[in-house]
Amino acid sequence: MSQATQTETTEGTGRIDSVSGPVVTAVDLDARMNDVVYVGDEGLMGEVIEIEGDVTTIQVYEETSGLGPGEPVENTGEPLTVDLGPGMLDAIYDGVQRPLDVLESKMDSAFLDRGVDAPGIDLDEKWEFSPTVEAGDTVEPADIVGTVPETVTIEHKVMVPPDFEGGVVESTKEGNFTVTDPVVTLENGEEVTMRQEWPVRQKRPASNKRTPRTPLVSGQRVLDGLFPIAKGGTAAIPGPFGSGKTVTQHSLAKFADADIIIYVGCGERGNEMTEVIEDFPELEDPKNGNPLMARTSLIANTSNMPVAARESCVYTGITIAEYYRDMGYDVALMADSTSRWAEAMREISSRLEEMPGEEGYPAYLAARLAQFYERAGYFENVNGTEGSVSVIGAVSPPGGDFSEPVTQNTLRIVKTFWALDADLAERRHFPSINWDESYSLYRDQLDPWFKENVAEDWPERRQWAVDTLDEESELQEIVQLVGEDALPEDQRLVLEVARYLREGYLQQNAFNPTDMYCPPEETYAILRTIQVYNDEAFDALDAGVPIEDITDIDAAPRLNRIATQEDWESYVEDLREEIREQLRSLY
Template sequence: MGKVVKVSGPLVVATGMENANMADVVRVGEQRLIGEILNMNGDSASIQVYEETSGLGPGAEVITTGSPLAVELGPGLIENIYDGIQRPLEEIMHKAGANITRGIEVPALSREKKWAFTPVAKVGDKVQGGDVIGTVQETSVVLHKIMIPPKMSGTLEMVVAAGDYTVEETVAVLKTDKGESVSLTMVQKWPVRVGRPYKHKYPPKAPLCSGQRIIDTMFPIAKGGTAAVPGPFGSGKTVVQHQLAKWADVDIVVYIGCGERGNEMTDVLREFPELKDPRTGESLMKRTVLIANTSDMPVAAREASIYTGITIAEYFRDMGYDVAVIADSTSRWAEALREMSGRLEEMPGEEGYPAYLSSRLAQFYERAGMVECIGSDEDRRGSLTAVGAVSPPGGDLSEPVSQATMRIVKVFWALDSSLAYKRHFPAINWLNSYSLYLDSLKPWFDEKLGKEFLVDREKAMSILQEEASLNEIVQLVGKDSLSPSDQLTLETAKMVREDFLQQNAFVDIDSYSSYDRQEKLLSLILSYDRLCRAAIEKGAQTVDLFAIPARERIGRAKSAEADQYVEVYADIARSMASEIDACAEKGGLDV
């Protein structure tokens, strides 16, 4: 127990804390505000308080809990909405009304709700950390696996029969290797700043299908990979992340609203329950955990929210699930780091950010990966994919957070506000973005979509790059002065941009595009380019070729139903080929 001697916003300094430890969670003042010890100097402790500190003054009591900031992991996480330190917001609203009462203590997982536990292990089984002892059908789409906590091993002395139990009731008794009997419940705690263990990390081999053509085809991210979505205000970062959360082919989504505007989190809370999951047909919330730490909430909790989210994600990864963590936005998190660093009077780094900004970002992104989970089951593998938005002031990608993130992540989706103002969504600039996973994903693409897919992708990218060069000439001398071949390049590039890369989120059939559909659409556009080039060589006029309504048909085909698009694309290809051949014959006769 100690006494407060200084209060500076969320930073509180207390003396008499010689028995406390770094990173301990403490309770401050009569209202028992929750905080965390950042550093120790003799018996003096600097404490980061996760709640509003107005009214707190010198002399207030500080009591340490003796344990670091940890999250509760167990049934009840899915469909829940937490703040940055895992307090359930809906429970708090029922208990305290619209505003969060300072110092309120509400368990992260309901202690009253009973879950239907089905045992998997039996008495006498030798088990180790990560082994599954039972299951709970948490939602209609998520089977929650109750696991032995990491670093524990021994023999099961007792396992309860199938039935309904609360998370605090004993479901098994483990006799450890040291001879101690330990009661196991359905809930376990884990410190948020420590990554959960795994046996082995593998290089990512399969793409994360998001249904967004510019992402999946041009700049794919692997399951277990890392990506950054940088862009200035209004360029569509949140739109891209919402699309990923809605359509990515993962089992669990953890969405962290870190320092974002409250109305954006409100949109998420309203949209997700109404959205149909394309994989299951159920509500998207049935496999989603939301963490809301909006810009008007205490700044210190913003720093913790990122770790809270990724620890929950690691827990589901350990069950063998594919998990995506969507963090919106890491810039707001970095700003919280900067504010706390300034109050601690640390030596500032570039633009006032702490010198350890890069290492903290790396600690977050390095927790992603495709891993072999701990436990006796050698076939159980899970993946954790981390996607973080970056909000550089004024869109300046040379600022520290963007630069540090670019050094760590392997996929960079550069958003462009000029594209967003043109209503081109997703507003990802194809000339500035990149993916370093193409080589590792090549075997998967070759096997599932054929070797032509990546060849077509390279061809489309080269056409877009040629268009950028030709546009400079067009601005000087006009389009008519270009050669027929260059005019065709501009026409094909327009088709790639508007018919392939651009998607309409308000049309259900176009807001999500499967890999097979993407491959066929791109192949159709490049087929048009190839046939037209052959026709031009035979003497066909570009005026006649561009008069063919191929582009209009391809654009309309994006709205073809999922069970009809193969036939529709085949019909377009046949009619397009015959019409281009007719132009070629006419051109040959004219010559």
């Protein structure tokens, strides 16, 4: 919450009636739905989720062992909110925006006691504020009134809170101030500070939601080339254990063409989240050489943390993302994984004795998923800027079963589907995205951008690759029955070309410093070069050249090495010329 202490705004005090895991019932509590309360003698943070007569049901964000009937419950009278202001980047939070590094220093230990709390942003740190308005100017809610150099990468824009009336500026200040110091005063008495609070379950206002027309370039050929996502788009990455969901999201977090990255580790294994927390501060931003954390905010809620906090962590992440969107930034949010979020909802729902839906998930699972993904989009903001929130959610279907409820309900909402394949992962084909099952509904609206910025014939080249891979999939079924030698020569050549598409185009080495990121221009060049080989090879085949001679040319294996070349422009030009010369010399 906005890190209110137990002594703030206590509207009503009740007592615990019963405890069932993270669900606590209280009586004699004057409360409203979604109010934040402090439970028990230790003051454990919780949220009101049901009110029936005099009985109030609360989900507690911390471990409830040791709580007993009769202990006090204090109401703050406020919903679960987050602190918004400078200092959120280069920070690591838990599911309710408590800064883990601050709590660790408080406890002098990596193991936190229950009931410890800290503000989401440092209330004592001073920031250098530069006003962008002056006395006499008129400002409205969400207008930008000044800037703060939050990190070496991001300029934080201080805005009038959306719930202010706005009006004429009476005075401004310039210099170093804390986030609670007034920096702009309006004639109506309203004082703008660098800190805002916002309820996590309520989306921030925007003027208009527009159709996204610009791709979120990821640097991953299989994504940008075949299944692109738009800035402001939604994507799902489902896959079984070990198929590469987390690694794919790490690559997106590092290379995606976004100004701000919000990474939400929702119920993942502790060792995976530890790897993120340890690695991200060491990573260099490929855009500018600064630390990657200078434009990243991490929310860590591992599988051993209280289940209720897991349910709230995605809302915390999307609210922070919307705040930076309001400044005019493009934000990418990675949620890993929404399945753990859904499992948290299922556990809390069962303790509330609600009627279960499919596989025990609550009946409102689809609605909650839709509410979350619907907060993504490309927006015209209230202050006249434009910004976007792209949401990429990993899904962990049990046993890799894509027919389970979380995956199916997610697919009804998102417009990009990157299906991870355990068989590809076992064959060491990474990213292990199955090109037969994946799709993107953003292709048509993004094609004009690719035509203008990369190549006029981008859609045609992509379609050729898709058709070739589809044909290979059909031929492989025949090959498994009768063997490749039984196929006609033209079909054997299709298999050879498809092999280069898989190995030289779709496969990408995340550990090779040259291949780990592939700009769209290089993605196009690799595909175009493979198609040159395809066209020249079929011409040679039509001229009567045996297929063995065609596939044995020296230049062909070099198709798999284009992505590892630093000077790829000259490399592909030379390679195309060699392919033409060597194949044409055969007839």
